[in-house]
Each structure stands twice: as structure tokens, then as C-alpha cells.
Amino acid sequence: MSEKSAHQPTLSFEIFPPNTKVGEEKLIQTLSELKGLTPKFISVTCSNRQHNIEQSTVRLADYVQNQLQIPAVAHLPALYLSKQQVNQILTALAQKGIDRVLALRGDKIAGVPTKGDFQYASDLVSYVKSKNQAFTISGACYPEVHPDSANRVEDVLHLKQKVEAGCTYLVSQLFFDNQSFYQFQENCALAGINVPILAGIMPIVNRNQAIRLIQTSKTKVPAKFKAILEKYEHRPQALREAGLAYAIDQIVDLVTQNVDGIHLYTMNQAQTARDISQATQALFAS
Ligand code: FAD
Numbered sequence: 001m002s003e004k005s006a007h008q009p010t011l012s013f014e015i016f017p018p019n020t021k022v023g024e025e026k027l028i029q030t031l032s033e034l035k036g037l038t039p040k041f042i043s044v045t046c047s048n049r050q051h052n053i054e055q056s057t058v059r060l061a062d063y064v065q066n067q068l069q070i071p072a073v074a075h076l077p078a079l080y081l082s083k084q085q086v087n088q089i090l091t092a093l094a095q096k097g098i099d100r101v102l103a104l105r106g107d108k109i110a111g112v113p114t115k116g117d118f119q120y121a122s123d124l125v126s127y128v129k130s131k132n133q134a135f136t137i138s139g140a141c142y143p144e145v146h147p148d149s150a151n152r153v154e155d156v157l158h159l160k161q162k163v164e165a166g167c168t169y170l171v172s173q174l175f176f177d178n179q180s181f182y183q184f185q186e187n188c189a190l191a192g193i194n195v196p197i198l199a200g201i202m203p204i205v206n207r208n209q210a211i212r213l214i215q216t217s218k219t220k221v222p223a224k225f226k227a228i229l230e231k232y233e234h235r236p237q238a239l240r241e242a243g244l245a246y247a248i249d250q251i252v253d254l255v256t257q258n259v260d261g262i263h264l265y266t267m268n269q270a271q272t273a274r275d276i277s278q279a280t281q282a283l284f285a286s
Contacts, residue, residue, distance in 0.1 A: 012043065014043045042068075044060045078124040079115075086118075101135055101137055122165045125167055143175045
């Protein structure tokens with residue numbers, strides 16, 4: 001068997017902390033279903049505007065790691081955090097046995113002054129590493145270039161600095177055109193970025209998501225995908241099936257091309273994660 005055919009990609013999920021009691025109850029149910037899909041890890045997002053990260057992201061990551069017994073990754077956007085706040089969060093995570101963070105800068109919020117301790121995600125990566133060697137640190141990456149970057153060369157060079165600061169793997173922004181991802185992988189390889197890159201996939205399964213995507217997304221929406229979204233905009237079940245099929249098609253292609261892993265943006269929807277996982281189960285089996 002060739003080395004390529006022996007390669008096993010990982011499957012991981014992303015969830016977000018709900019901000020209502022009902023959302024929280026629904027998420028607990030979702031998580032019990034996600035557990036059965038045996039993801040490699042579940043990552044928990046963290047709002048840039050969140051003032052009590054320990055009660056949101058850390059608490060949910062604790063549930064994932066210690067109740068569900070699935071490795072949890074805590075997202076940590078640090079632009080508006082001080083070193084002291086980051087210390088507290090890292091301590092809280094470590095006390096709960098969570099030793100994985102996705103180190104982020106976070107989006108800039110107009111009119112809100114930053115704390116000044118972490119200008120870029122790489123500053124946070126270095127800081128976490130200096131505080132606690134036990135943390136596994138990952139970083140975000142952008143196959144279609146981060147919107148703040150002047151060009152893709154600059155973006156990849158900054159990404160390389162982030163990896164050299166201590167990221168052991170990268171998770172990509174969502175994309176709908178696999179060619180963007182393959183080109184990005186090639187650019188990373190040329191720049192000497194050798195860590196695994198997980199491909200971020202978001203299944204589009206409802207009208208609101210579809211409209212938001214077409215109107216506001218900075219992500220490239222291929223003509224084939226746009227046609228699906230427009231044709232089935234008013235037929236919920238058809239849109240759901242077509243959106244799932246599109247995501248599954250992306251995953252099959254990526255896995256066939258030896259992607260390191262698929263990171264599924266679940267939007268806290270168990271049904272979507274289950275449908276995708278079941279349709280692609282054998283692709284991830286060892
Ligand atoms: P950085 O890596 O710091 O990059 C930001 C920009 O700065 C890029 O243009 C980069 O090229 C440039 N840059 C980097 N270093 C330098 C340098 N030394 N000099 C000049 N320019 C530089 N946001 C949240 O608020 N919460 C989340 O939970 C969250 N989860 C995410 C998960 C994933 C997988 C992804 C892809 C994104 C996520 N985001 C999240 C969004 C992210 O915070 C934003 O995209 C943010 O604008 C950039 O964060 P970053 O960590 O990628 O920043």
C-alpha cells in the first residue's frame with residue numbers, strides 16, 4: 001500500500017456557546033449526538049465581545065472534555081484581552097485538564113480600543129508557549145486570504161511566523177471552492193509551512209444562511225453553488241439536501257486529495273453533522 005493511500009484524515013467539529021437557556025439545552029442534546037460520531041476533537045468558539053469567557057467558552061469546553069470525554073479545543077481571540085486575563089483563562093483551562101487552544105487575534109471592533117498586549121495571533125501563540133509548554137496550540141488560516149492582508153504572499157508569510165511561534169496545526173476558514181484550498185496548500189508548502197492544515201467546511205442547509213452567504217460573504221461562491229442556493233431558496237428541504245450534497249462532495253474531493261483533516265462548522269446542528277458524518281463515515285475510518 002502506498003503512503004498516500006494509508007493516510008487517514010481527521011474529522012473534527014466546531015460549536016459555539018449559546019446565549020440563551022433554550023439554546024444551551026438544545027446544545028446539550030446536540031452534543032450527546034455528536035459524541036456518537038467520535039470526532040477527533042470539538043472546538044468551542046469564543047466571542048471577541050465576550051466579557052466572561054470562563055462562563056461561556058471555558059465552561060462549554062469543560063463539558064465537552066470532561067462530561068463527553070471528547071478532547072476540547074478552546075478558541076481564544078486575544079486582541080481585547082490583557083496578559084493578566086489570558087493568564088486567568090489559561091489557568092482555568094489547565095485546571096479542567098484542557099490543554100488545547102486555538103490562538104486567535106479576533107476581528108477588530110470599530111471604536112473599541114485594544115488592550116495592546118496581543119496585536120496579532122502570533123503574539124498570543126508565543127505568550128501561551130512561554131507560560132505553559134503543555135498546551136497544544138493551533139492557529140487560523142485563510143485559503144482565500146485574510147481580508148486585512150494586502151496580498152496572499154504577505155498573508156502566507158505572516159502565517160509562517162505564526163507557525164514558527166508554536167502552532168502545531170492550522171484550521172482553515174470555510175470555503176466553497178476546493179481549488180482555493182489546494183492553491184493555498186501549495187503556497188504554504190512553498191513557504192515552508194509543514195504543519196497539518198484542517199479544511200473548514202460549512203454545510204449550507206437553510207435559507208437564512210444561504211442569503212447571508214450570497215449577500216455578505218467574502219468567501220468565493222462558485223457559480224454552481226450559487227445556482228443551488230438561488231434555485232432552492234424557497235424550498236427548504238431541497239435546499240437542505242442540495243447543501244448537504246455540496247458539502248459532502250467537497251469532503252470526498254478533499255479526502256481523495258489527502259487533506260489532513262476536515263473541520264466541520266456544525267452551527268450547533270446535530271442533524272447536519274450526523275448526515276455528513278454518516279455519508280462520509282468510511283472515508284475517516286482507520
Ligand atoms: P492573525 O493571524 O493575527 O492575522 C490577522 C491579520 O494580520 C492577517 O491579515 C495577517 O496576515 C496579519 N498579520 C499577522 N501577523 C502580522 C504581522 N506580524 N505584521 C503585519 N500583519 C500581520 N474569531 C473570534 O472572535 N472567535 C472565534 O472563536 C473565532 N474562531 C475562528 C476559527 C477559525 C478556524 C477561523 C479561520 C477564524 C476564527 N475567528 C474567530 C475569526 C478570526 O478571529 C478573524 O478572522 C480575525 O480577523 C483574524 O484572526 P487571526 O487569529 O487569524 O489573526
